[in-house]
Amino acid sequence: MKTVEQAQELIHRQVRVKLGFFPTPIHKLEKVSQDTGVELYIKREDFSGMTLFGGNKMRKLEYLLGDAQAKGCDTVITYGATQSNHAMETATAARKCGMKPILYLAALVEPKEEDIRANLLLDTILGAEIHILPTLPGELMADTFVRCRGQVEERIAELEREGHKVYDMPSGGSTAVGVVGYADSFVETMGQLRDQGIHPDYFFTSTGTGGTLAGLSAGKALLGSDVKLIGIQVSPKDPEGYPKHVAGLANQALERIGAEERTDLSQFVCDPNYFAPGYEMPSKAANDDIRYLARSEGLFTDPVYSGKGFHGLMEYIRDGRIPKGSTVVYFHTGGTTALFSEAEIVGDLTRI
């Protein structure tokens, strides 16, 4: 069990490039706290930089691109949906580091050539090499990437023949290297709360590829914290395999930084109850809470990630699973570019 300072010293020994602006702010949501009887704070990971469109990926990318540079790579390949925040943020970070970004994007929502929007527009401005992968009906995104692996491998072989060195980064940047960035976030947040004399009961985040939740649970293990960690899923996952995957990633990250602490399945929750009808498919109830947060605090969340996560948190408060008087931190992981994406993703937010 380590102090905040000891944990930071250990984490910051890892190779890393400076991309974002840290620490990100944390502040109270006064109106929502009044409405609900819960002391609700928000950790502004959406303010991570390095552009206006930052979010949780910047923490991972500092370590991932540090690793890529240390390995002498000049090209970064990554994966996501056509409106992937991770893919867009990777492209910004790669450009800053002088690397070529190559994106393989699954067309869960078909982009319209004459009306390219949101993250795909930013990818285009960044001049990323973009490969759109058609999806089969009902196919999960991870399966699209498996089905199209041959195409990626051919491109990697071609780049290598041309003398390039490729860093092949999985979707979400959720490797042991990237997860270290989120252990960093947990420790930073606990330091900020300690300095304000606040003891948190619950941390909430949305969870997709699992790296953010894994990093938070690695940080929790490092500090021996008793905060309850809840991940609101944004997509369907194998109910047994997914938490094991998250714990595995967390422990690999702890091992990587040379910490002796470990986490296990009892240390966090993966809640699958709030992503319906599906990934990148808007939920009426989550959109109601996106409007509630905007109208009570003037803050934006998005219909794919941060809005569904916030909705999950509000449901825990409404049904009493979070008792009144509790202190809760919501990790705003970014993603608000989705508000400017296709109508299929935005849903009824266009109506009052």
Ligand SMILES: Cc1ncc(COP(=O)(O)O)c(C=O)c1O
């Ligand atoms: C805005 C936003 N929030 C949350 C997540 C979930 O993070 P992770 O993939 O690390 O679980 C992502 C990425 O997938 C994201 O883009």
